[in-house]
Amino acid sequence: xxxxxxxxxxxxxxxxxxxxxxxxxxxxxxxxxxxxxxxxxxxxxxxxxxxxxxxxxxxxxxxxxxxxxxxxxxxxxxxxxxxxxxxxxxxxxxxxxxxxxxxxxxxxxxxxxxxxxxxxxxxxxxxxxxxxxxxxxxxxxxxxxxxxxxxxxxxxxxxxxxxxxxxxxxxxxxxxxxxxxxxxxxxxxxxxxxxxxxxxxxxxxxxxxxxxxxxxxxxxxxxxxxxxxxxxxxxxxxxxxxxxxxxxxxxxxxxxxxxxxxxxxxxxxxxxxxxxxxxxxxxxxxxxxxxxxxxxxxxxxxxxxxxxxxxxxxxxxxxxxxxxxxxxxxxxxxxxxxxxxxxxxxxxxxxxxxxxxxxxxxxxxxxxxxxxxxxxxxxxxxxxxxxxxxxxxxxxxxxxxxxxxxxxxxxxxxxxxxxxxxxxxxxxxxxxxxxxxxxxxxxxxxxxxxxxxxxxxxxxxxxxxxxxxxxxxxxxxxxxxxxxxxxxxxxxxxxxxxxxxxxxxxxxxxxxxxxxxxxxxxxxxxxx
Numbered sequence: 001x002x003x004x005x006x007x008x009x010x011x012x013x014x015x016x017x018x019x020x021x022x023x024x025x026x027x028x029x030x031x032x033x034x035x036x037x038x039x040x041x042x043x044x045x046x047x048x049x050x051x052x053x054x055x056x057x058x059x060x061x062x063x064x065x066x067x068x069x070x071x072x073x074x075x076x077x078x079x080x081x082x083x084x085x086x087x088x089x090x091x092x093x094x095x096x097x098x099x100x101x102x103x104x105x106x107x108x109x110x111x112x113x114x115x116x117x118x119x120x121x122x123x124x125x126x127x128x129x130x131x132x133x134x135x136x137x138x139x140x141x142x143x144x145x146x147x148x149x150x151x152x153x154x155x156x157x158x159x160x161x162x163x164x165x166x167x168x169x170x171x172x173x174x175x176x177x178x179x180x181x182x183x184x185x186x187x188x189x190x191x192x193x194x195x196x197x198x199x200x201x202x203x204x205x206x207x208x209x210x211x212x213x214x215x216x217x218x219x220x221x222x223x224x225x226x227x228x229x230x231x232x233x234x235x236x237x238x239x240x241x242x243x244x245x246x247x248x249x250x251x252x253x254x255x256x257x258x259x260x261x262x263x264x265x266x267x268x269x270x271x272x273x274x275x276x277x278x279x280x281x282x283x284x285x286x287x288x289x290x291x292x293x294x295x296x297x298x299x300x301x302x303x304x305x306x307x308x309x310x311x312x313x314x315x316x317x318x319x320x321x322x323x324x325x326x327x328x329x330x331x332x333x334x335x336x337x338x339x340x341x342x343x344x345x346x347x348x349x350x351x352x353x354x355x356x357x358x359x360x361x362x363x364x365x366x367x368x369x370x371x372x373x374x375x376x377x378x379x380x381x382x383x384x385x386x387x388x389x390x391x392x393x394x395x396x397x398x399x400x401x402x403x404x405x406x407x408x409x410x411x412x413x414x415x416x417x418x419x420x421x422x423x424x425x426x427x428x429x430x431x432x433x434x435x436x437x438x439x440x441x442x443x444x445x446x447x448x449x450x451x452x453x454x455x456x457x458x459x460x461x462x463x464x465x466x467x468x469x470x471x472x473x474x475x476x477x478x479x480x481x482x483x484x485x486x487x488x489x490x491x492x493x494x495x496x497x498x499x500x501x502x503x504x505x506x507x508x509x510x511x512x513x514x515x516x517x518x519x520x521x522x523x524x525x526x527x528x
Contacts, residue, residue, distance in 0.1 A: 002046075004047070007043070007046055007047065011039065011043045014039045014489075015036065015039065016425075017421060017422060017425055017471075018032045018035040018036040018039060018418075018421055019032065019036060020032045020033045020036060023421065028417070028420060028421060031413075031414075031417030031418075031420070031421065032417075032421055034414065034417070035414060035417060035418055035421070038414075045063065051063065089151075092151075100145045100146055100147060101145065101146040101348070102143065102144070102145045102348060103143070103144050103145075103348045103349075104141075104142065104143040104144070104348070104349045104350070105140070105141070105142045105143075105349075105350045105351075105352065106139075106140075106141050106349075106350070106351050106352070107138075107139065107140040107141075107351075107352040107353075107354070108136055108138075108139055108352070108353050109136065109137055109138035109139065109140075109164075109353075109354050109356070110134065110135070110136055110137070110353060110354070110355045110356070111134070111135050111136075111137040111356050112132075112134045112355050112356060112357050113337075113356060113357065113358055113359060114132040114133040114134065115132045115134070115357065115358075115365075116338075116357055116358040116360075116362050116364065116365045117358050117359060117360065137164065137165055138162070138163060138164035138165070139161075139162070139163050139164075139168075140160065140161070140162045140163075141160065141161045141162075142158065142159065142160035142161075143158065143159060143160075144156060144157065144158035144159075145157055145158075152178055152179045152180075153176070153177070153178050153179075154176075154177045154178075155174065155175070155176055155177075156173075156174070156175040156176075156177065157172075157173070157174055158172070158173045158175070159171065159172040159173065169193060169194045169195035170193060170194060171191055171192065171193030171194075171195070171196065171199075172191065172192060172193070173189060173190065173191035173199070174189070174190050174191070175187050175188065175189040175190075176188045182207075183206060183207040184204070184205050184206035184207060185204075185205050186202070186203070186204050186205075187201075187202070187203040187204075188201070188202060189201035189202070189203065189219075196221060196222075196223055197221065197222035197223045197224070198222045199219060199220070199221050199222070200219070200220045201217065201218065201219040201220070202217070202218045202219075203215070203216070203217045203218075204216045204217075211237055211238040212235070212236065212237045212238070213235075213236055214233065214234065214235050214236070215233070215234045215236075216231075216232070216233045216234075217230075217231070217232040217233075218230070218231050219231075219252075221253070228252065228253060229252050230250075230251065230252030230253050231249075231250070231251045231252055232248065232249070232250045232251075233248070233249050234246060234247070234248045235247045235248075239261070242263055242264055242265045243261065243262070243263045243264075244261070244262045244263075244264075245259075245260075245261050245262075246258075246259065246260045246261075246262070247259050248260075250277070254277065254278065254279065254280075255277055255278050256275050256276065256277020256278065256280070256281075257275065257276050257277065258273060258274070258275040258276075258277070259273065259274055259275075260272065260273035260274075261273075266290065266292075267289065267290050267292065268287065268288065268289055268290060269286075269287070269288040269290065269300075270286070270287050270288075271284070271285070271286045271287075272284070272285050273285075275306075279307070280306055280307055280308055281306050281307050282304055282305060282306025282307070282308070283304070283305055283306065284302065284303070284304040284305075285302065285303050285304075286300065286301065286302030286303075286313075287300065287301055287302070288300035294319075295318050295319045295320075296318070296319045296325075297316065297317075297318045297319075298316060298317050298318070299314075299315070299316045300313075300314065300315055300316070300317075300329075301313065301314040301315075302314075309333055309334045309335050309336060310333060310334050311331060311332070311333035311336060312331075312332045312333065313329050313330065313331045313332075314329070314330055315327060315328050315329030315330060315341070316328065317343070320381070320385055321385075321389060321392075323346060323347045324344065324345065324346045324347075325344070325345040326342075326343075326344050326377070327342070327343045327344075327345075328340065328341065328342050328343075328373040328377075329341040329343075330366065330369045330370055332361065332366055334361065335359070336359075337356065337357070337358045337359040337360055337361070337365075338357045338358045338360075338361065338362065338365040338366055338369060339354055339355060339356050339357060339369075340354075340355045340357060340369040340372075340373065341353070341354045341355070342354075342355070342373070357369055396497070397496070397497045397498070400496050400497045401496050401497070404496050408492065408493060408496060411486075411492040411493070412492045414492070415463075415468075415489075415490050415491055415492040418468065418489050418490045419467045419468060419490045422467050422468065422471045422489075422490060423467065425471055426467050426470045426471050429470060429471065429473055430470065433473065433476060436476065437509050437510055438473075438476030438508065439473050439476045439477065439478060439506060439507070439508050439525065439526060440470070440506060440507045440508075441466050441469045441470040441473065441478075441504060441505075441506050442466070442505045442506060442507055442512070443464075443466055443504075443505040444464070444465045444466045444469045444502065444503065444504045444505070444506075445462040445463065445464060445465065445502075445503045446462060446463055446465045446485060446486075446491060446494070446500065446501075446502050446503075447460075447461045447462035447463055447494040447495055447500055447501075448460060448461040448462065448494070448495045448498050448499065448500055448501075449462065449501055449503065449516075461494045461495040461498070462494060462503075463491075463492070463494045465488075465490060465491055465502070467490060468488060468489055468490025468491055469504065471489070471490065472488070472489075476508070476526070477524070477525070477526070478506075478523070478524070478525045479523070479524050480502075480517075480522060480523040480524075481522055482520055482521065482522045483520060484500075484519050484520055485500075485502055485519055486500070486519070499519070500518075500519040501516055501517065501518055501519060502516070502517045502518075502519070502523065503515075503516050503517075504516075504517070504523075504525065506525060506526070508525075508526040513525075513526065513527070515527065
């Protein structure tokens with residue numbers, strides 16, 4: 001929001017500070033010329049209404065956007081925004097061809113019932129019966145990719161393969177989706193498989209109101225028994241800011257009516273659902289608590305009861321790396337028995353391992369299914385995952401330091417040169433502030449501070465910025481905006497990729513004060 005007069009005043013102040021003719025020392029004169037040119041380049045951008053409008057809205061990336069040379073001069077900020085968005089759309093359309101958004105799932109079912117459901121009288125005459133038999137009894141693999149055709153049309157190709165106890169099959173599907181408006185989209189689906197005949201489907205999504213939408217899915221499944229039609233309709237509504245209500249009606253294959261309420265907040269996720277249908281009717285309640293830690297830990301539990309029996313599930317999931325989430329769930333049911341389900345989400349890929357432990361309700365199976373994964377996880381986390389992530393972070397920081405080393409060295413030299421050039425101006429500012437009992441920066445440091453005992457082994461990395469901060473004092477006030485302080489005159493980044501703060505010890509009206517500010521936090525001193 002700075003006016004042209006304010007820009008000119010700041011430009012003149014920096015020109016006076018960095019003007020080469022004010023410095024007789026050859027080294028200082030060279031440094032002043034470099035900084036003077038940088039200030040002049042900045043003023044050239046901000047003094048031109050068109051380039052300033054681009055910079056104000058989009059920053060440097062706007063100035064670097066190809067195509068501005070053909071834009072007519074003397075356009076308003078609104079016109080420039082529209083032109084930028086047009087250029088942005090063209091670039092996005094080029095990127096569309098490179099995006100496929102692959103998603104995949106691999107599920108491996110393991111039968112480990114021999115660990116618990118063993119009877120000595122049945123095994124005593126069988127060779128090798130002393131060793132439990134653990135085998136893979138089913139597998140499922142599915143994969144899908146998206147191919148954007150235009151900004152509104154997308155083709156989706158998906159396929160899956162399944163096998164269970166030696167029998168299996170697969171299918172392949174092609175869907176064409178078109179976004180018809182901001183309120184809805186439609187999708188045509190074609191499929192075929194070796195277990196079922198051709199499939200034709202139509203899916204429609206529509207926002208009825210800002211708080212309500214409907215989804216309808218019609219399908220025709222062809223087989224040797226004839227045509228099997230199916231229809232699924234879902235009506236959803238926002239009940240409040242965090243709660244959704246759903247009504248679902250399914251006709252055809254496994255006809256059913258289902259209603260559910262889902263409440264999702266920052267710390268919890270709650271679902272209650274009821275279904276009446278053929279062959280299954282049930283009632284289900286589930287709750288998930290979200291811990292506000294950096295690992296995004298979640299614990300969950302659910303109860304599901306119906307004509308098929310009763311199932312109780314409990315489990316947890318945790319982020320183990322930037323793109324990976326590991327979860328485990330214990331399922332105890334009648335007549336299903338006890339199962340352990342392990343799931344790993346890695347980016348857009350899901351790996352699922354359901355392990356069936358016993359067909360009976362055995363306390364020993366429940367105990368080992370609960371305690372076993374916890375012991376293994378904490379051992380792996382301490383001995384493998386944590387050291388690996390620490391080493392990976394160090395490698396990334398080292399790589400970042402190496403890639404920016406020359407740039408940081410240049411910034412450091414510019415900052416040191418700026419501090420030397422500021423000395424005379426700072427001396428005059430301090431004299432003026434002392435005369436009016438104003439704001440005097442006694443000491444100031446910028447960088448990484450270690451105050452937590454748990455981080456006492458880490459190294460403090462700070463630079464002295466007393467002179468640059470005092471140079472920014474005007475009329476007994478120091479005002480810093482919401483931006484990284486590494487870009488201020490006389491500053492540079494002493495610890496690339498690490499958390500930084502600014503610590504200032506200052507004197508105002510003869511009284512000492514101290515303030516600590518985060519790197520991107522705005523600062524205004526003296527405090528009221």
